[in-house]
Amino acid sequence: MPNVMETIYAKAKAAQKRIVLPEADDVRTVTAAQKIVERGLAQVILISEESKIAAAVEKSGADISGCRVVDPLTSPMREEYAKKFYELRKHKGVTEEQAHQIVADPLHFGCMMVYSDEADGQVSGATHSTADTVRPALQILKTAPDCKLVSSFFVMIVPNCEYGENGVFIYSDSGLVINPNADELAEIAIQSAKTMKTLLGYEPRVAMLCFSTKGSASDPIADKVIEATRIAKERKPDLLLDGELQGDAALVSWIGEKKAPGSPVAGRANVLIFPDLNAGNICYKLTERLAKAEAYGPVLQGLRKPVNDLSRGCDAEDIVNVAAITAVQAIED
Numbered sequence: 001m002p003n004v005m006e007t008i009y010a011k012a013k014a015a016q017k018r019i020v021l022p023e024a025d026d027v028r029t030v031t032a033a034q035k036i037v038e039r040g041l042a043q044v045i046l047i048s049e050e051s052k053i054a055a056a057v058e059k060s061g062a063d064i065s066g067c068r069v070v071d072p073l074t075s076p077m078r079e080e081y082a083k084k085f086y087e088l089r090k091h092k093g094v095t096e097e098q099a100h101q102i103v104a105d106p107l108h109f110g111c112m113m114v115y116s117d118e119a120d121g122q123v124s125g126a127t128h129s130t131a132d133t134v135r136p137a138l139q140i141l142k143t144a145p146d147c148k149l150v151s152s153f154f155v156m157i158v159p160n161c162e163y164g165e166n167g168v169f170i171y172s173d174s175g176l177v178i179n180p181n182a183d184e185l186a187e188i189a190i191q192s193a194k195t196m197k198t199l200l201g202y203e204p205r206v207a208m209l210c211f212s213t214k215g216s217a218s219d220p221i222a223d224k225v226i227e228a229t230r231i232a233k234e235r236k237p238d239l240l241l242d243g244e245l246q247g248d249a250a251l252v253s254w255i256g257e258k259k260a261p262g263s264p265v266a267g268r269a270n271v272l273i274f275p276d277l278n279a280g281n282i283c284y285k286l287t288e289r290l291a292k293a294e295a296y297g298p299v300l301q302g303l304r305k306p307v308n309d310l311s312r313g314c315d316a317e318d319i320v321n322v323a324a325i326t327a328v329q330a331i332e333d
Contacts, residue, residue: 004157004168004200005321012041012327017120019323020045020113022106023127024069025052030062032319037066041320042327045119047106049073072109081112088140107132111140114305120330123323125310134300137307147302151188152176153195154284154297161291163251164270165202170195171272171287174280175298185228189273190236191301196271199328207250207269208232208243209279213259225275240264243273299325306330
């Protein structure tokens with residue numbers, strides 16, 4: 001089985017990106033910061049009030065001497081960031097006074113650092129909700145020029161598996177977009193293919209999953225997947241992508257040949273695109289538990305610069321891994 005994280009670690013080490021950890025008042029965060037620096041995965045910027053960082057360091061015993069520490073309440077950058085945030089959000093009714101208060105929040109301050117090219121990416125969510133993590137990213141960084149929406153993916157690594165890329169898959173969207181329309185589903189597929197190539201280095205083979213294969217059933221859900229497949233092929237004609245495909249037709253060669261003869265993807269897909277979050281979330285959790293798979297995510301894709309979410313149940317090692325993934329995402333194409 002390929003060691004995916006070793007590949008990602010190697011890319012992160014070579015890139016030496018600046019990653020913001022804005023929950024530096026948490027023991028797990030400062031512990032992870034030490035590990036990231038020791039392993040040479042990234043340059044770390046810790047954001048929180050200095051007294052709170054000191055308390056977390058004392059409790060954890062972490063050594064953060066190799067990290068940059070920023071207190072948004074006292075930072076000279078606060079005024080500049082407040083002006084920039086006001087210009088970005090005044091059309092939404094944000095006042096200058098409100099902007100000054102908002103950028104004092106570590107998650108907003110960190111995104112302003114990324115926006116201002118003082119950092120390359122941000123990782124949070126250990127003590128904040130997904131909404132708290134995503135909101136400032138959308139407000140400040142917005143979507144990448146070639147993307148229509150922000151979605152998420154999981155890197156799934158299934159042991160002793162002959163399917164996909166020797167057990168390695170991208171599952172999307174399994175964590176964010178609840179019920180994408182056909183155009184959005186096509187966008188998720190295109191983004192996920194790019195993720196497979198840039199993050200993991202494998203040639204993407206994208207299956208648009210459904211309960212139907214090539215018209216075997218008629219339903220609005222199947223119609224959506226068929227239309228999304230058409231849109232994605234139109235936008236990226238050179239991409240190996242096909243649908244609609246049932247799960248077995250996407251993965252098992254002899255079934256793919258029988259149900260979708262001539263398909264460039266059937267029987268060998270490594271990027272699985274689900275018709276909605278209901279299907280995607282259920283499948284990733286079942287794969288993780290029943291197949292004893294490693295699941296890394298949800299990782300966000302489609303932002304102008306990378307910001308990623310953590311589970312509030314994460315440990316320090318989870319933060320290290322997501323920081324490494326974020327560093328690789330920050331590498332310019």
